[in-house]
Amino acid sequence: MTGRPDQEAVDRGQVHQPVLLQTCLDLAAPALDHPGATAVDCTLGLAGHATAFLKACPQARLVGIDRDREALDLATGRMHDAGLADRFIPVHAAFDQLDQVLSEAGIGQVDLVFMDLGLSSLQIDQQDRGFSYRQDAPLDMRMDTDQDLTASRILAEYSQEDLTRIFSAYGEERFSGRIARAIVDARDKEPLTTSAQLDDLVDRTVPKAHRAPGNPAKRVFQALRIEVNGELDKLQRTLPQAALRLAQGGRLVVESYHSLEDRAVKRFMGAGLHVDLPAGLPVVPEEAKPFFKDLTHGAIKADRQELDMNPRSASVRLRAVELTGPIPEERRREMETLSKHTDFADSKTRKGKGRGRSGPAGSVHAYRRGL
Numbered sequence: 028m029t030g031r032p033d034q035e036a037v038d039r040g041q042v043h044q045p046v047l048l049q050t051c052l053d054l055a056a057p058a059l060d061h062p063g064a065t066a067v068d069c070t071l072g073l074a075g076h077a078t079a080f081l082k083a084c085p086q087a088r089l090v091g092i093d094r095d096r097e098a099l100d101l102a103t104g105r106m107h108d109a110g111l112a113d114r115f116i117p118v119h120a121a122f123d124q125l126d127q128v129l130s131e132a133g134i135g136q137v138d139l140v141f142m143d144l145g146l147s148s149l150q151i152d153q154q155d156r157g158f159s160y161r162q163d164a165p166l167d168m169r170m171d172t173d174q175d176l177t178a179s180r181i182l183a184e185y186s187q188e189d190l191t192r193i194f195s196a197y198g199e200e201r202f203s204g205r206i207a208r209a210i211v212d213a214r215d216k217e218p219l220t221t222s223a224q225l226d227d228l229v230d231r232t233v234p235k236a237h238r239a240p241g242n243p244a245k246r247v248f249q250a251l252r253i254e255v256n257g258e259l260d261k262l263q264r265t266l267p268q269a270a271l272r273l274a275q276g277g278r279l280v281v282e283s284y285h286s287l288e289d290r291a292v293k294r295f296m297g298a299g300l301h302v303d304l305p306a307g308l309p310v311v312p313e314e315a316k317p318f319f320k321d322l323t324h325g326a327i328k329a330d331r332q333e334l335d336m337n338p339r340s341a342s343v344r345l346r347a348v349e350l351t352g353p354i355p356e357e358r359r360r361e362m363e364t365l366s367k368h369t370d371f372a373d374s375k376t377r378k379g380k381g382r383g384r385s386g387p388a389g390s391v392h393a394y395r396r397g398l
Contacts, residue, residue, distance in 0.1 A: 045075030046143065046282060046340040047333060052079050054322055054347045058138045058278040059084035066139040067129070067272075068092065069122035069265060074102035076143060081111045087138070088114040092128060094121045094171035094256075121171065123261040126268045126366065136274035142281045144262065144288050159248070163223035168255045178251045182219045187211045197259065197287065198250030202233050206247060222248075249285065259287060266295040267362035273350040278322065280347040289326065289344040296321075296348045299358075314355040319348040 045051070059066055059080065064087040068077045071091035081089055091106075093099045099117050106115040118128050122142065129137065166178040185193075187207045194203035209232045210219065219225055229244040253259055269279050279296070283289035299319035302311055329340035354362070 044337045044339070045079065046337060046343050047327065047329060047345050048076065048079055050327060050345060051076055051141070051280060051282070052083055054278060054280050055080055055139050055141060056083055058276060058349070059087040061138075062086050064088070064139075065090070065134060065137045066141065067125065067137050067269075069125060069140060069142045069269075070144060071102050071117070072098055072143065074105050076141060077102070077115070078105060078109055078111060080139070080141070081106075081114055082109070088116065090116045090118060090128065090132065090134070090137075092118050092120050092122050092125065094119065096172070121257075121261055123264040123268070123366075125265055126272065129272060135272075136277065137272050138274055138277045140269035140273065140277075140279050142262075142265070142269075144258075144281065144283050159222065161242075163221055166220055166222055166225060166251075168252045170256045176255055178255050179218070179220045181251060181254060182210055182225070183214060193254045194247055194250045196250075197253040198246035199286070200246040200250065201237070206232050253287075259291065262288060262291055263295075264366050266292065267365040270295075270299070270350070270354065271359065271362055271366075275350060275352075278347060278349050281345070283326075283344045283346070284342045289346075292344075292346050293326070296346055299348065299354070314357065316352060316355075318350060318352045318354050318358075320351045322347040322349055 055066065058064070064084065066077075066080055066084075066087055066089045068074075068080070068089060068091045071077055071093040072095075074091060077089055077091050081087060091099070091102060093102065096119055099119055103112075103115075103117045106112050106117075116132065118132075120128055125140070129135075166182065168178040169176070181190075181193075187210075190207035190210055191204045194200040194206055200206065206229055209228055213219060213228055217224075219228070225247065226242070226244045229247050233243040266279075266281075273279065281292045283292055296319060300317050300321055302315055302317060304311060304315045323346050326344035326346050328345075329337075329343050333340050
């Protein structure tokens, strides 16, 4: 029994509960309330947010990007059943290929870029993906099953130094060095190929007197998932691509689920919200003026009603900005550079280990003719 959902389960709403759906809709709708409006959902998943956007905004079309082929198939079926297929363009790609996707579609500026980061319910609920330490499964963790790099391969091939680095940078794990050393020692005797093996190893390695609340393997699993899928690198490349593609009045709406993601989003948005000059100057030149307006005034969190309805919303942080003016030329050049940046953790693990990952130069695949 793999726990793999079928289309019927998706239709009954048993697999996917969009997080902060009404709040996201309230933020997105004003940007899509005009003829020819274009939205991009960079993390389509099972299209919970995307279908709501299209139903609420009948003048809009939506490009849905996802690197998980199974999720894209289910989302496309859901759009067809909802009568929205004629305004929906599904694309198999990683979200850091946003600029390439839009160029190949002949789309210039867009009115909304939406990102719901982290795992989809489909990925969490599938026992054969190995994303969760709560159930035993092969250590895969690939969002795109076409790529080669898996969590078990990282555990088998990465050096102790590189394992320490990713557990520290991506998991903020206090005992990263000790865990990495235990993995290297253990793999000499037996390959680490299942989530139960890794969970047990971390449980035996982390001192009980110094544990944070919850499962001690949580941070290690998070770090492995981020490394397998290049999540933070992709996020840091995608945010500037999104900003450069926004039309005036366009909105960037992002849901994050752990501190590293939220920090990156907050830093990027904040750079466009403040005057880039010393305080007290009598005149602010055009090139130093803010070009974003803060729509959420910090991060929105799930309230008690949302938590009761959807426990997976507990860690969500929702931030949104609107493009209110031209992005200064110098900032545009900075964003273009950031969109090609590839090394969040300053890690050797990016060099030669990530074979099979789709990146900015990879191909994208439309599911509908003519894209």
